[in-house]
Amino acid sequence: MQNNKIQPDWWSKSLAGSILGLTLAFALSGCFAWFGPGGITADSKVQFNMWIISPIWMLVLSFCFLFRSGKQAWLVLGCANLIFYSILYLFR
Numbered sequence: 001m002q003n004n005k006i007q008p009d010w011w012s013k014s015l016a017g018s019i020l021g022l023t024l025a026f027a028l029s030g031c032f033a034w035f036g037p038g039g040i041t042a043d044s045k046v047q048f049n050m051w052i053i054s055p056i057w058m059l060v061l062s063f064c065f066l067f068r069s070g071k072q073a074w075l076v077l078g079c080a081n082l083i084f085y086s087i088l089y090l091f092r
Helices: 009-035 043-066 071-089
Strands: none
Touching: 009 043, 009 071, 043 071
8 A cells, every 4th residue: 555645845945946036037127137148138038038937837846746845845945046046136
């Protein structure tokens, strides 16, 4: 008989991937907008920057279940957010 219990931190991992994954996707899209080819004024990057947010967000949400615990997911994704928003703030 297989033990199919839902892990207690399943909700925590889901929320971390949903909330911090979205903010991380915004930060990564912003980094590409500022530092990618043509800089922030390139007209051809507007649609790409808008549409790349969803795939990045879903990728982070998909991989957030590979963390050992919900606490680790919040910590790692939170640190990733701090790093990329710091890069945006400091180097733009």
